Amino acid sequence: MPDRLDLPQGTLDLLILKSLSLGAQHGWAISERIQQVSRDTLQIPQGSLYPALHRLERRGLVRAEWGASDNNRKAKYYELTRAGRRQLEAETTAWERLTAAVQLVLRMA
Amino acid sequence: MLSDLRFRLRALFQRSAMERELDAELRFHLERETEKYVRTGISREEAERRARIALGGVERIKDDARDARGTQLIDSLAQDLRYAARRLGSTPGFTVATVLTLALGIGANAAVFSIVNGVLLRPLPFPDSERLVAVYTRLGSDFPYFALSGPEFADIGNRVNAFDGIAGYGFAPGTLTRENGEAERVLTMRVTSGFFHVLGVQPARGRAFTDEEAQGSESCLALLAHDASGRGSTAIGSTIRLDDAPCHVIGTMPEGFAFRNDQVKVWTALRINGEETPINRGSHSIAAIARVRAGVSAEQVDAQLQALRAYWSEQYPDHHATEHFAVTRPLHEDFVGDQRDALLLLGGAVVFVLLIVCVNLAALLISNGQARRREFAVRHALGAHRRRLIRQLIAEAMLLAVIGGVIGIVLANMLLAGLLAFYPQRLPVSQPITIDYVAVLYACALVIAAGFLIAFVPALNTTGGRLQETLRADSRTGTASRRAVAARSVLVVSQLALSVILLVGAVLLIRSYQQLQQVDLGIEPDHVLIFGLFIPAGRQPDAAAARRTLAAIEDRLAATPGVVTAGAVSSLPLAAAGPPDMFAIEGRPEPPPGAPAPGARYLMATPRMFAALRIPLKRGRLFVDGDAPGRPFVAVINETAARLYWPGDDPIGRTIRYYPQETSPSIQIVGIVGDVRSMGPREPAPPAIYVPLLQAPRPPYEGRTMTFIVRAPNRPAAVSASARAAVASIDVGLPLANVRPMSEIVSAATGQPRFTTLVMSFFAGVAFFLAALGLYGVLAYSVEQRIREIGVRVALGAGKREILRLIIGNGMGLALMGVGVGVPAALTLTRLMGGTLSGVTSTDPLTYIAVVTMLATSTLLASYLPARRATRVDPIIAMRTE
Numbered sequence: 008m009p010d011r012l013d014l015p016q017g018t019l020d021l022l023i024l025k026s027l028s029l030g031a032q033h034g035w036a037i038s039e040r041i042q043q044v045s046r047d048t049l050q051i052p053q054g055s056l057y058p059a060l061h062r063l064e065r066r067g068l069v070r071a072e073w074g075a076s077d078n079n080r081k082a083k084y085y086e087l088t089r090a091g092r093r094q095l096e097a098e099t100t101a102w103e104r105l106t107a108a109v110q111l112v113l114r115m116a
Numbered sequence: 117m118l119s120d121l122r123f124r125l126r127a128l129f130q131r132s133a134m135e136r137e138l139d140a141e142l143r144f145h146l147e148r149e150t151e152k153y154v155r156t157g158i159s160r161e162e163a164e165r166r167a168r169i170a171l172g173g174v175e176r177i178k179d180d181a182r183d184a185r186g187t188q189l190i191d192s193l194a195q196d197l198r199y200a201a202r203r204l205g206s207t208p209g210f211t212v213a214t215v216l217t218l219a220l221g222i223g224a225n226a227a228v229f230s231i232v233n234g235v236l237l238r239p240l241p242f243p244d245s246e247r248l249v250a251v252y253t254r255l256g257s258d259f260p261y262f263a264l265s266g267p268e269f270a271d272i273g274n275r276v277n278a279f280d281g282i283a284g285y286g287f288a289p290g291t292l293t294r295e296n297g298e299a300e301r302v303l304t305m306r307v308t309s310g311f312f313h314v315l316g317v318q319p320a321r322g323r324a325f326t327d328e329e330a331q332g333s334e335s336c337l338a339l340l341a342h343d344a345s346g347r348g349s350t351a352i353g354s355t356i357r358l359d360d361a362p363c364h365v366i367g368t369m370p371e372g373f374a375f376r377n378d379q380v381k382v383w384t385a386l387r388i389n390g391e392e393t394p395i396n397r398g399s400h401s402i403a404a405i406a407r408v409r410a411g412v413s414a415e416q417v418d419a420q421l422q423a424l425r426a427y428w429s430e431q432y433p434d435h436h437a438t439e440h441f442a443v444t445r446p447l448h449e450d451f452v453g454d455q456r457d458a459l460l461l462l463g464g465a466v467v468f469v470l471l472i473v474c475v476n477l478a479a480l481l482i483s484n485g486q487a488r489r490r491e492f493a494v495r496h497a498l499g500a501h502r503r504r505l506i507r508q509l510i511a512e513a514m515l516l517a518v519i520g521g522v523i524g525i526v527l528a529n530m531l532l533a534g535l536l537a538f539y540p541q542r543l544p545v546s547q548p549i550t551i552d553y554v555a556v557l558y559a560c561a562l563v564i565a566a567g568f569l570i571a572f573v574p575a576l577n578t579t580g581g582r583l584q585e586t587l588r589a590d591s592r593t594g595t596a597s598r599r600a601v602a603a604r605s606v607l608v609v610s611q612l613a614l615s616v617i618l619l620v621g622a623v624l625l626i627r628s629y630q631q632l633q634q635v636d637l638g639i640e641p642d643h644v645l646i647f648g649l650f651i652p653a654g655r656q657p658d659a660a661a662a663r664r665t666l667a668a669i670e671d672r673l674a675a676t677p678g679v680v681t682a683g684a685v686s687s688l689p690l691a692a693a694g695p696p697d698m699f700a701i702e703g704r705p706e707p708p709p710g711a712p713a714p715g716a717r718y719l720m721a722t723p724r725m726f727a728a729l730r731i732p733l734k735r736g737r738l739f740v741d742g743d744a745p746g747r748p749f750v751a752v753i754n755e756t757a758a759r760l761y762w763p764g765d766d767p768i769g770r771t772i773r774y775y776p777q778e779t780s781p782s783i784q785i786v787g788i789v790g791d792v793r794s795m796g797p798r799e800p801a802p803p804a805i806y807v808p809l810l811q812a813p814r815p816p817y818e819g820r821t822m823t824f825i826v827r828a829p830n831r832p833a834a835v836s837a838s839a840r841a842a843v844a845s846i847d848v849g850l851p852l853a854n855v856r857p858m859s860e861i862v863s864a865a866t867g868q869p870r871f872t873t874l875v876m877s878f879f880a881g882v883a884f885f886l887a888a889l890g891l892y893g894v895l896a897y898s899v900e901q902r903i904r905e906i907g908v909r910v911a912l913g914a915g916k917r918e919i920l921r922l923i924i925g926n927g928m929g930l931a932l933m934g935v936g937v938g939v940p941a942a943l944t945l946t947r948l949m950g951g952t953l954s955g956v957t958s959t960d961p962l963t964y965i966a967v968v969t970m971l972a973t974s975t976l977l978a979s980y981l982p983a984r985r986a987t988r989v990d991p992i993i994a995m996r997t998e
Contacts, residue, residue: 034141035148053149054172057141058180065185067119073137076144083141 019059021102024087024095027069031086033076034060060085068094127185138181142174192504196511203512210484211516214477218520218566221473223527226551226559228466230532231539232459234549235452241372241547243316244410248447249417251282251404256439263400264442270390272406272442275424278417282406283311284386285375289821291652292382293357301650301853303379304358306386314407315375322352322367330385336363339383342371358382360654376451377542397432399698399775400715405447417444455541457951458872465618465879470562472614472883474569476890479607481513481570483897485578486600492579493586502583506575513571514564521563525556535875540867577603597901604894605930608887612934612971613941615880615887619967620942621949622880624956625873627963631955632866638792638801639689640730643680644858645826645835646688649843649850652820659818660745663809665847666822670722672842678830679838683725684809684822687717689794690865691823696802701761702771702782714761714772716753716803717794720812720819726752726789728825736768736787743808750808752787757803772805774814781813796865798954825858832857872952887934888974895927895982906986907994916987923986927979931971939964 026037026044037060038053063069068091076082087095127134146167153163171177182188204211239245252261253268264272264284273282285307293299309330312318325337338358355362363384374380389396408417421442428436445453492505528551536549543549581596649669651662666684673682696715723739725731734755743750751772758767767785774780791801812819828835836855843850863870899906906919946958956963 033144035145038145039152052172053145053170054174054177055180057138057177058184061181061184065120065123067123080144080147081140082144083137 018102019055020063021095021098023056023059023063024068024091024098027085027087028092028095031084033082033084035082037085063091067091124185124187127187128190131187134185135178138178142171142177146171193507193511196508197515199508200512200515204515210480214480214516215520215523217473217477218517219523219527221470222521222524222559222562222566223531225466225470225562226525226528226555227531227535228463229558230528230549230551230555231535232463233552233554234547235541235543236456236459238547240448240451244407245448246446247408247410248314249406249408249444250447250450251406252443252445253400254439254441254443255400261443261445264402264404265397265400266389266402267392267397268400268442269388269402269404271424271428272404275427276406276417276420278409278412278420279406280409281310281314282404283314284308284388284402284404285311286386286401286403287377287380290359290382291357291650293360293654295354295356302381303377304382304384305375305380306384308386308388311383311405314405316407317370317373319367320370322365324367325385331387336361336384337366338363339367339369340365341369341381342373343381356382357654358384360652396775400696406444455868457949458868461621461949461952462872462875462879465621465876468614468618469879469883469886470566471569472611472886472890474566475607475611475614476886477513477516477570478573479604479890479893481509481574482577482600482603482607483893485509485574486597489578489583489586489596493583496579496583497587502579505579506571509575509578510568510571513574514567517563517567517570520566521559525551525559528555528559538871538874540864540871573603573607601894601898601901604897608890608894608930609933609937611887611890612931613938615883616935616938616967616971617942617945618876618880618883619970620939620946620963622873622877623963623966624946624949624953624958624960625869625876627960628953628956629866629869629873632797632869635793635797635955637689637797637862638731638790639858641858641862643827643829644728645828645832645839645855646691646823646858646861647826647836647839647855648821648823648853649684650821650853651847651850655850659812659820660810663812663819666819667722667810669843669846670724670824672846673824673826673839674724676838676842678828679835680827680829681724681727682824682826683728684722684824685725685729685806686720686809686817686819686822688823688825688861689729689792690796690861697774697805699772699774699805700777702773714757714803716757716805718814718817719804719806720809720817720822721806722809725806725825728827729792730827731792732790734788734790736785738787738789739806739808744810745812747811749781749783749811749813750786751783751813752789752806753785754789754801754804754806755791756801757805758788760803783807783813869952869954884970884974888978891927891930891975892978892981894930895923895979896985898926899923899982899986902986903989903994906989907991910989911991911995919987919989920983923983924976924979927975927983928972931975935968935971939968942967 022041023037026032026040032040034056038056060069060071064071064085068088069085070088071083071085073081074084146164149167149170150160150163153166154160158166182191240248242248250261251264251272253264254260255262269282269284272279276282285305288304288306290302290304291299292302292304309325309327312324318324319339320342322339324339329337336358338356340356352365352367354365356365357363363382369383388402408414421444425436425441428441449456495505496502532549532551536543577600581599586596649666651665653659656662656665670682670684673679676682697718698715701714721739723741723743726733726738736752738752739750753767761767762770767788769784771782771784773782789806792804793799793801794804795802807813809819809822824839826835826839828838836852839855840852843852906922909919909922942964943959949958
């Protein structure tokens with residue numbers, strides 16, 4: 008297994024938003040999905056997920072609600088708000104432009 | 117942003133619910149993570165362990181989540197306050213003392229502010245009162261605000277469109293007799309028909325008089341005050357007798373209505389003589405107010421008044437020379453302008469006192485803080501930011517300030533009552549001055565400012581320097597305590613400077629008041645009893661007979677055993693002001709353009725009046741019994757009149773006539789008497805003419821109302837009894853009005869400066885005491901900290917005197933710095949005091965010398981005890997001291 012990369016700052020929010028764009032999830036599920044989808048390369052300290060979720064909720068980008076999980080236990084589900092969706096688009100575009108630019112510079116040498 | 121706010125509010129008020137939610141979330145997470153590992157075949161225990169590692173420290177997560185909620189600030193503030201409350205509770209003595217001093221400081225400020233607000237800031241109780249102005253005529257710089265004449269009044273009414281009405285008024289005492297026969301002396305107002313319209317007030321019942329009714333000379337129409345008509349005894353339509361003339365009551369005024377004087381009971385019509393004659397234009401006797409039309413600006417009013425000025429100088433060039441024109445003054449300022457300077461001065465001074473109180477407390481907190489440095493050092497080492505520690509100290513000071521403020525507001529009521537009891541001006545009853553919400557808001561602002569002020573320096577001092585050094589085992593408190601002494605010294609210097617400023621202000625006021633007391637009023641008011649007598653037409657229809665009765669009473673009074681002499685005058689100095697009456701000097705043409713027509717206060721007097729008040733005769737002669745009706749009319753003028761109207765000439769032997777000249781007798785001037793400052797010690801004496809009561813050369817002035825002056829060395833009660841007996845012996849049943857000693861009247865004339873001086877001196881005294889206390893405190897503290905150093909000096913051979921010099925020198929040095937800052941500040945600030953001072957300039961050297969001397973003396977006293985303590989230091993013990 009290749010070494011897990013540490014997550015650059017500020018991108019955790021973006022990943023959470025993206026993960027939620029596919030549907031409402033609870034905290035653990037978000038963590039699992041990011042791990043799976045990144046093919047296990049990304050190392051997110053699971054604990055930092057929850058403060059990030061609180062921050063996103065405070066900013067009005069996600070909404071939280073208690074519901075029943077698939078094994079019928081109570082879990083707190085998060086879903087994207089309209090503002091969250093807009094933010095996700097904006098940040099994704101910004102990220103793609105940034106990485107493209109960096110790629111160009113790196114290829115130059 | 118809204119969601120942000122909502123979230124934070126929820127976090128604030130539902131904190132435990134949110135904590136529980138997070139807890140549940142994290143447990144859920146752990147469960148699922150554990151399941152994940154269990155499914156791969158790992159034992160439950162091992163799975164749980166891995167799950168916990170994967171998640172990370174739960175407490176840390178909770179902390180971070182709490183931070184993310186954004187209520188951190190409020191949470192820690194709440195914690196600060198709880199801690200502060202505990203601390204203050206553990207030192208009850210200190211807390212009570214500081215809270216009480218703060219309460220007094222804030223309470224005093226709230227009380228003084230209430231007076232300032234009630235008198236100066238609160239608008240007049242009339243609709244749109246900012247549009248109300250008082251209208252005057254300006255006669256050069258000598259008479260900037262003079263009464264209007266009838267034609268001027270009419271001109272302004274006709275030509276100045278910017279005014280939505282102009283009205284004239286005047287006050288006069290009178291006797292009101294109701295239908296049921298009961299009579300009382302009342303104050304009445306004569307007003308023109310537009311008066312109530314200008315004020316924007318309507319009678320509560322009935323109506324006001326119209327223009328025609330006012331100008332017509334038929335029956336008298338009257339409006340009564342609310343409480344004068346109450347009691348059902350006088351209704352609209354009934355007839356009362358005012359000064360024995362019948363008046364129909366046509367209305368009553370609303371409760372609490374008052375204009376300049378809340379004791380007015382009756383309003384009757386004022387007839388303005390607008391006839392266009394040169395004499396009439398020059399008779400300035402109308403007090404006027406006007407309402408500026410809505411939507412009209414001040415510039416427009418000015419422009420119209422300028423146009424009027426141009427018109428006047430064109431139409432009446434003889435009368436209206438360049439310096440003679442109409443001016444206005446906002447009515448509020450007209451009412452209270454003379455109290456403004458004094459009130460603002462006191463308002464500022466009391467703030468200074470609070471400043472000094474705060475600085476005192478700050479110094480105390482610095483010493484306290486030194487003892488707590490270890491505690492703060494530990495907290496700092498455990499990760500608290502310096503800012504957090506400072507916030508803690510600010511919270512403590514703020515808590516003190518808030519408690520002090522609450523108690524202060526309660527105290528303020530008492531303090532206000534005390535101040536108002538001594539307040540020299542009569543304040544309107546309809547708008548009582550209380551600690552209202554404005555004063556409370558002001559107090560709150562002061563509390564917040566005080567809290568920060570008290571905390572600022574101690575907070576920096578306690579948490580500054582190198583905090584961690586306090587924790588070292590071998591730490592010497594040297595540097596830290598030196599810094600504390602330095603901080604306290606700075607505070608003491610500021611206290612001394614502030615108290616210098618207050619002291620200079622107080623001493624200036626005291627000196628000014630002394631000068632005022634020494635002003636020669638022109639009379640000798642001691643051992644003189646005053647009372648008024650009025651013979652209404654109903655009692656004695658013949659005015660001449662009434663005058664003879666009054667003269668007879670005067671004779672009887674003068675002959676009473678125990679009475680040195682007695683006299684009577686129509687208008688007593690200092691008790692009543694009146695407009696001057698114009699006269700013409702025979703043999704001289706009409707007054708030259710620009711100069712006002714000769715005018716003087718017209719006073720009727722008995723011959724003995726001058727002796728009774730001890731008004732000196734300067735030249736010529738006084739009245740004698742021979743100046744009786746039927747004999748040539750004579751008059752005596754005062755020095756000012758002689759100087760103004762007969763400059764370089766001798767008035768004795770000249771004759772004057774009142775207007776209209778054709779029907780007025782020729783009056784010869786036979787003597788010149790000394791000036792009387794009838795307007796008070798601060799105003800120059802106005803010109804005055806005295807005529808014999810019995811001659812009464814001007815029929816409108818009947819002489820029925822006279823003020824009697826009885827000079828007797830006995831106590832007022834005894835003299836008053838003799839006076840009543842004397843009056844009764846001539847005319848039983850004639851009531852004496854307003855019996856009082858003349859000294860009371862004189863004292864009332866200096867009431868305002870006395871009040872200001874007393875209150876200011878009290879503030880200065882308190883400030884001075886506190887500053888001296890602060891000085892003592894810092895020196896005592898400094899000696900404590902320097903025990904080792906002093907011990908070393910003594911061991912090295914320093915004598916008692918040297919040590920004394922050291923400490924006292926320290927104190928003197930601080931005082932010198934205080935003076936160095938305070939004196940220039942005082943010089944600048946006292947320039948603003950000009951309005952309250954008389955006879956003394958704000959840079960009066962004697963004052964400053966006195967203040968510096970006081971300061972030096974108190975510094976010596978304050979330094980003495982610490983210095984003595986220093987000389988008692990035993991070097992051996994000192995060396996061992998930590």
